[in-house]
């Protein structure tokens with residue numbers, strides 16, 4: 001708490017002592033989203049030419065190569081990377097111990113006519129500095145082939161920057177509609193460009209299991225396919241192999257994005273019972289149906305009283321933990337009706353054995369078993385806000401999605417749990433723009449405020465969710481997510497005192513050109 005207060009205090013001082021508000025002319029050059037915390041505009045420009053080189057030590061070689069690869073297609077220059085300065089002007093990347101106040105993700109960038117210097121405490125900060133640098137170049141730098149007649153100039157500035165929240169995410173639903181590797185890579189690129197650092201992958205749900213698990217081949221042979229009676233187009237089903245996941249993890253890591261796997265339980269699991277019916281209370285074999293061809297919520301859920309259920313979940317989570325290096329695993333936990341638990345002898349036996357009050361407490365007991373296993377793998381558990389029902393473990397992180405459940409949200413914060421805000425009122429990007437306009441996303445602050453007055457340290461961050469039951473084509477999905485994602489990127493990164501809609505809106509207009517060049521469709525309201 002103290003550290004954050006100090007940072008905000010010094011930020012206020014810097015902003016207060018800083019010169020005039022940005023003039024329109026200067027703003028035209030600084031079109032960065034999310035807005036950096038402190039920008040000081042200096043005299044002059046830096047020009048990248050064929051003589052420019054990149055200077056970096058071995059510990060930043062991955063980032064230096066990524067920078068070179070970002071800049072070379074459009075400019076036609078393959079900038080040499082050296083440990084020493086070899087003449088000509090220079091882009092230098094450097095880690096500095098004394099920048100620890102900038103945290104894991106902050107960076108400082110100084111651009112003079114001779115040199116661009118990006119410094120940070122950690123390599124993640126260098127990645128974000130590089131993304132700011134890309135946004136400061138003429139937008140044509142995003143082109144994938146040489147562009148003639150563009151001077152690759154940067155305005156001379158000093159930027160001091162670090163994120164407001166640690167978690168700035170997007171959830172993609174891969175179950176209702178499967179999205180292939182190249183589409184996911186496009187999203188990782190876009191997230192990184194806007195300094196969003198988490199891609200939450202909703203990999204399992206009633207409409208399909210989307211990740212290969214070696215121990216349970218029927219999950220991919222049966223549960224990843226829609227029942228043929230529905231004649232669903234083939235591209236909407238399928239799964240990621242272990243090699244696909246490794247490839248995506250590596251791609252995301254190089255761009256500063258962490259992939260967070262979600263394995264749903266105890267509800268939204270009927271696709272599992274198409275392959276392994278013995279894991280439910282009834283043991284009935286179910287079929288996998290498209291979203292609008294069956295109930296949105298099924299009564300069939302994992303049996304909490306069978307030891308086979310926990311064996312299955314532990315084996316699955318063990319393989320998932322190995323594939324994903326993330327600190328967190330999401331276990332779903334939402335919309336689980338307990339009708340069948342009420343009459344299942346196995347479930348009732350557990351309620352009696354552990355003196356649980358009711359089926360809500362049984363769900364809480366279920367989640368604690370799974371959390372114990374996840375912790376034994378060195379990971380932390382995240383669940384949707386229903387995991388607060390029936391008593392919540394103090395170490396679980398809660399993803400709040402039900403906009404009407406603010407009291408539960410505040411009591412979880414009071415109890416000491418970390419929370420991620422993703423309310424239906426502002427963050428559900430499968431909703432229409434009539435319901436959540438681009439500007440409305442900017443006002444998520446009203447909910448953040450309520451927690452901040454209680455305990456700001458408990459907000460891990462913010463996230464947008466995209467459920468794929470309505471918009472099931474790539475352009476359709478893009479238009480739902482963009483440009484709203486850019487708005488959330490700024491809410492998650494930039495301190496509230498440092499941003500306002502009237503300043504953001506013209507910058508957003510400027511970024512439509514970037515979205516075009518990134519091959520992203522968007523809705524221009």
Ligand SMILES: [Zn+2]
Nearest residue numbers: 281303344347
């Ligand atoms: Zn049962």
